[in-house]
Amino acid sequence: MTNMNGRIELNAPKSKVLAFITDPDQFSTCLPNVQEFEKKSPQEFTAKFKVELPADMRKGLLANLANVGIKMNFKSEVAGDSVSIHGEGRSMGMKVSIDLKMAVSEAAGKAGIDWNADVNAGMILKLMGEDNFKKVADEIIGQLVSSVKAKLETA
Numbered sequence: 001m002t003n004m005n006g007r008i009e010l011n012a013p014k015s016k017v018l019a020f021i022t023d024p025d026q027f028s029t030c031l032p033n034v035q036e037f038e039k040k041s042p043q044e045f046t047a048k049f050k051v052e053l054p055a056d057m058r059k060g061l062l063a064n065l066a067n068v069g070i071k072m073n074f075k076s077e078v079a080g081d082s083v084s085i086h087g088e089g090r091s092m093g094m095k096v097s098i099d100l101k102m103a104v105s106e107a108a109g110k111a112g113i114d115w116n117a118d119v120n121a122g123m124i125l126k127l128m129g130e131d132n133f134k135k136v137a138d139e140i141i142g143q144l145v146s147s148v149k150a151k152l153e154t155a
Helices: 014-021 024-030 122-128 129-154
Strands: 002-010 034-041 044-052 067-080 082-091 094-107 110-120
Touching: 002 044, 002 129, 014 110, 014 129, 024 034, 034 067, 044 082, 044 129, 067 094, 067 129, 094 122, 110 122
Parallel strands: none
Antiparallel strands: 002 110, 034 044, 044 067, 067 082, 082 094, 094 110
16 A cells, blocks of 8 residues: 655635535546546546556566556545545556545635545556656656646636
């Protein structure tokens, strides 16, 4: 299990941020490399996306992999100013899961999201190694944050 966390500062009101991150149709547009998306309910969706592996990671058992496909089912729960998203799925025939918790706050009309994610990538983590896994995860998180900021900070 890998834990990641951080804070995102947004030049947008808390109400707009909460509406955005709890709407699968909107939030899914920020997920990098989504190939398929299906909204099952206001709190559930399925997404299939690919993760591109940098060339320097393509060695050993990963030598022939330029990208890895992942298909996951996500379910969100909202409790006040907190949002939890649980995802389960498969990649390369192996189980993967994520538990993402986001707490939204506001100061002077600007929102902040404190987030914490527990990722269980099982054998994929072992194949890639923890440093490589974190490198890829950090890139995906950076793309996601940039996209969320771009969508929420425009008028």
